[in-house]
Amino acid sequence: MATTTPIEIGKKSGCSASSCGSTSDQMSHLPEHIREKVFNHPCYSEQAHHHFARMHVAVAPACNIQCNYCNRKYDCANESRPGVVSELLHPDQAIKKVIAVAAAIPQMTVVGIAGPGDPLANPERTFATFRGIAEYAPDIKLCVSTNGLSLPQHAEELSRHNIDHVTITINTLDEEIGAEIYPWVFWNNRRIRGRAAARILIEQQQRGLEMLTERGVLVKVNSVMIPGVNDEHLKEVSRVVKSKGAFLHNVMPLIAEPEHGTYYGTMEQPSPTAQELQSLQDACAGDMNMMRHCRQCRADAVGLLGEDRGAEFTMEKIEAMEFDYDEIRARRAAVQASIAEEMAKPKVQVATVSLSSLKRRVAATPPVLMAVASKGGNVVNQHFGHATEFLVYEASASGVRFIGTRRTDQYCVGSDHCDEGEDKLALAITALDGCRAVLCARIGITPWEALEAAGIKPDSDHAMEPIEEAVAALYTAMAEAGELEIAGSVDASVA
Amino acid sequence: MALKIVAACVNCWACEPLCPSKAISAAVPHFVIDAKKCSECDGDYADAQCASICPIECAIVDAAGVPLNPPGSLTNIPPEKLAALA
Numbered sequence: 369m370a371t372t373t374p375i376e377i378g379k380k381s382g383c384s385a386s387s388c389g390s391t392s393d394q395m396s397h398l399p400e401h402i403r404e405k406v407f408n409h410p411c412y413s414e415q416a417h418h419h420f421a422r423m424h425v426a427v428a429p430a431c432n433i434q435c436n437y438c439n440r441k442y443d444c445a446n447e448s449r450p451g452v453v454s455e456l457l458h459p460d461q462a463i464k465k466v467i468a469v470a471a472a473i474p475q476m477t478v479v480g481i482a483g484p485g486d487p488l489a490n491p492e493r494t495f496a497t498f499r500g501i502a503e504y505a506p507d508i509k510l511c512v513s514t515n516g517l518s519l520p521q522h523a524e525e526l527s528r529h530n531i532d533h534v535t536i537t538i539n540t541l542d543e544e545i546g547a548e549i550y551p552w553v554f555w556n557n558r559r560i561r562g563r564a565a566a567r568i569l570i571e572q573q574q575r576g577l578e579m580l581t582e583r584g585v586l587v588k589v590n591s592v593m594i595p596g597v598n599d600e601h602l603k604e605v606s607r608v609v610k611s612k613g614a615f616l617h618n619v620m621p622l623i624a625e626p627e628h629g630t631y632y633g634t635m636e637q638p639s640p641t642a643q644e645l646q647s648l649q650d651a652c653a654g655d656m657n658m659m660r661h662c663r664q665c666r667a668d669a670v671g672l673l674g675e676d677r678g679a680e681f682t683m684e685k686i687e688a689m690e691f692d693y694d695e696i697r698a699r700r701a702a703v704q705a706s707i708a709e710e711m712a713k714p715k716v717q718v719a720t721v722s723l724s725s726l727k728r729r730v731a732a733t734p735p736v737l738m739a740v741a742s743k744g745g746n747v748v749n750q751h752f753g754h755a756t757e758f759l760v761y762e763a764s765a766s767g768v769r770f771i772g773t774r775r776t777d778q779y780c781v782g783s784d785h786c787d788e789g790e791d792k793l794a795l796a797i798t799a800l801d802g803c804r805a806v807l808c809a810r811i812g813i814t815p816w817e818a819l820e821a822a823g824i825k826p827d828s829d830h831a832m833e834p835i836e837e838a839v840a841a842l843y844t845a846m847a848e849a850g851e852l853e854i855a856g857s858v859d860a861s862v863a
Numbered sequence: 864m865a866l867k868i869v870a871a872c873v874n875c876w877a878c879e880p881l882c883p884s885k886a887i888s889a890a891v892p893h894f895v896i897d898a899k900k901c902s903e904c905d906g907d908y909a910d911a912q913c914a915s916i917c918p919i920e921c922a923i924v925d926a927a928g929v930p931l932n933p934p935g936s937l938t939n940i941p942p943e944k945l946a947a948l949a
Contacts, residue, residue, distance in 0.1 A: 430877035431918060434937060440873055440918040456874070485875060492880075551939050554916040557881075557908050634940050 402615055405532050405586060408477050408708065409509065410672065418744030419707045422478040423469050423670040425462040426455065427493045431485035432517050433553040433569060435539075436631035437592055437622055440485075456484070459493050461683055463500035468686045469670055470505050471696045473677070474703035476670075480511035482535075488518040491525075498529050504693065507700060511535065513590070517553055517569055519576025527583035534580055535618075536573055537590045540598050541605055543567045548597050551631070574612070581613030588616040593640050593648055594632070595622070606652040619652060621645045642760075643802045646771055733852040735764030737771065738839050739800050739824075741808035748830050748838050752811035753792075758799060759835065763843035768836045774799040797822050805846065807838055825851070864926065865901035866911060868894050871922040878913035878923075887913060920945075 410420045431440065457465060469476050479501055481487040487494040498510050512526065513535040526534060540546045546566025553565040560568060580587045589609045591602050598605075606617050622639045624632035631637075640648070671677035739758035741750035757775040761768050776795045793815050800806055805825040809832065819826045825846070830838035846852050865886075868878075872893035879887045879894065884907075886900035896913070903925075904911045914923045914931035920938065921930040934942045 429875040430880075430916075431875070432877070432916065434918055436939070439938075440875055485877070490876065551937065554877075557912060557915065558910055559915045631938050631940050634944050 402586060407711070408704070409533070410478065411511075416711070418672070418746075419475060419711060420478070420704075421473050421476040421670075421672045422480060423466065423476055424480045424482050425457055425465060425497060426484055427457050427459055427462045427497050428481055428483055428487040428490040429456050429485045430489045431483075431515075432489040432555075433486070433515050433565075434551045435515070436549055436551065436637075437594070437624060437633075439628060439630045439633075441629060455683060457683070459496035459500060461686075462497045463504060465681055465683070465686050466501050466508065467504055467691055467693075467696070468681055468689050470508065470700060471689075471691060472680070473671065474696075474700040475707055476508075477704065478509045478511060480513060482511075482513040486515050486517070487512045488514045488522050491518070491522055495525065495529070498531065502530050505697075506530070507697070507704075509533070513537070514576075515569070516573030516576045517555070518572070520572055520579055523576055523579035523583065523585075526580065527585050531585065533586045533588060535588045535590050536577055536614075537592070538573050538577075538605055538609060539591050539594070540566070540601060541570060541574070541608055542601060543570060545598050545601055546570055549594065577609060577612050577614060587614045588618060589614045590618045590620060592622050593619050593645060595638055595640050595644065597637075599640070599644070599648055602648060603651050617652060619645065619649050641801065642772075642774060642799075649772070733765060733843075733847045735762050736804040736843065736846075736852060737761070737802055738763055738842065739774065739803045739806040740835050740839065741806065742835060746835050748807045748833055748835055749809050752796075752806065752808040752815055752826070752828075755796070755808065758796075758803075758806065760803065761836070761839045763839050768839045768843070793818055797824070800824055804852070805842055807835075807842060864903055864905070865898035866896055866903055866913060866931070867898070867924050867926075867928075868896055868913075868922060869924055871919050873919055873922075875918065877916045877918065881912040881916060883907040883912065 406416075408416050408420045410416050410422050431438075466479055481494050481497060494512065498512075501508055501510060510529060510531045511533040512531060514537070516536045516538065519534075519536065539549050543563045543566040546569060547563045550566055550569060552559050552561045553569050554560075555565070555568050577587055577589070589605070591598070591605055593599055593602060602619060606619075609617060621642075622632060622637065624630060624637050624639050626633045626636065669676050669678060670681055737760055739760050740748055741752055741755035742748060742759055743750045755776070757773050759773055760771045762771050776792065776799045796815070797818060800819075800822075803824055805827055806819060807827045807830050810828055811819075811826050816826045827842055830842060833841075843852070868887075870893065874889070874893055876889070876894075879889065882896075882901075883904060884900045884902050886897045886902075887894055888897070908915075911923075911931065917923050917932060918937060920932045920934050920936060923931050925931060934945050938945075
């Protein structure tokens with residue numbers, strides 16, 4: 369079995385000020401050699417994602433399994449979810465696109481292949497793309513995301529490329545549950561269905577995971593939380609994959625809208641609420657480092673997490689571009705060095721003083737969720753109306769912790785609903801479900817009133833303040849004003 | 864004896880590398896099977912390879928025009944629901 373490096377927070381000088389001690393940074397749990405690998409990876413570090421960008425290249429159209437949350441009609445510009453792309457690329461086009469993006473966005477450090485099918489069901493195209501990127505842009509980290517069916521046969525080759533992260537989507541270890549999620553797999557030249565299909569897939573995933581960790585490749589496990597199907601079971605998945613050496617477990621919510629045409633969408637399978645997702649993530653967190661800020665990107669996303677600049681880099685535009693490789697390399701190195709320097713500076717830290725005083729004053733108040741509009745820098749600095757996502761924190765008497773992100777565009781259903789103020793506001797309020805307050809830099813009167821009507825307190829008094837300090841201050845103020853009384857006690861007195 | 868790819872095809876490339884007769888090629892608006900080369904995998908495999916990996920129902924039909932993967936057979940979505948979607 370793979371030896372897992374003991375997870376311990378660096379005790380000596382290895383503990384960098386930027387990541388140690390911050391409860392909101394899941395990277396602090398990781399051993400030093402893994403943190404070194406992921407510090408500038410936007411998907412793995414809440415801090416890095418404000419500075420470093422990533423891109424997915426859609427070179428892998430074919431798939432060898434069917435998942436009930438996926439549909440292979442993958443061309444919709446209005447949707448933002450995995451498996452969706454607008455333009456399928458040949459490897460040579462993908463390499464050119466990577467160079468174009470590397471030139472335009474020097475802080476782009478990561479290229480992933482995630483579909484729209486399965487990268488390892490398209491091994492020639494996937495590995496040709498990785499070879500080309502390694503040749504022209506060797507500073508770029510490579511990632512691949514797979515369903516795992518073909519992983520054992522490609523594990524050795526993956527470990528030979530400059531690929532330091534592989535993501536395996538593992539939704540179950542149980543073939544009965546698997547048969548509910550996967551209608552078929554293509555295996556040894558046959559389409560296999562039902563439990564037999566699930567058994568093959570599960571075996572291959574687990575073997576692939578073991579083979580990669582034995583070879584020193586970082587493995588993250590993604591799981592899609594499907595209420596009533598695998599939600600309880602994912603706690604066991606978390607335990608098992610960690611024991612086999614996976615370094616992160618990312619529990620993502622099912623995305624299932626009828627208009628996506630997936631099995632789950634069509635059959636009206638409910639997606640988890642933000643709170644159901646959070647409580648499962650909390651339940652798994654005891655066993656595993658969890659990833660709270662995954663944005664469930666498209667298979668052709670480009671830019672910082674939560675933004676998509678894909679439209680700037682269509683093949684038509686890229687074909688017309690000329691590149692000076694040496695100049696690009698030099699500029700990238702300079703930009704990335706200055707970001708690393710910026711990140712290494714002691715960042716505005718969790719307000720420990722205000723938290724301890726908070727503990728005294730508001731010990732009796734319940735934990736609440738608060739959302740923050742931020743453009744980055746760990747500061748409340750975004751206009752409410754400009755936010756396409758919110759950072760969600762839990763504030764309680766014991767402190768403030770980062771819970772995850774809520775996107776407002778995740779469930780965009782098409783152009784009829786896009787860019788219209790009223791619908792955008794409705795989407796934002798839906799995304800904020802369960803939050804008691806939202807902190808932002810500024811906010812208009814219409815959304816202010818709508819938020820109040822929805823029971824969410826808008827707040828712009830803490831504009832430009834460090835996030836965790838601002839959340840703690842607002843929590844204290846609300847507690848002192850009696851706005852956080854436990855609903856149950858009110859009900860009891862009424863009854 | 865030959866299979867045919869029809870308009871439902873989404874150009875996902877899954878079938879192309881599997882064909883033992885090299886009968887499948889990319890084309891516009893969708894992939895095509897060269898009827899002169901296609902053997903329906905007879906003698907090579909128990910099942911036609913293109914139809915065994917194709918994720919789209921009704922995208923591959925036989926000489927009589929009958930889909931090898933009829934509605935609902937790959938997604939498990941009941942045909943009446945599929946009809947409502949269209």
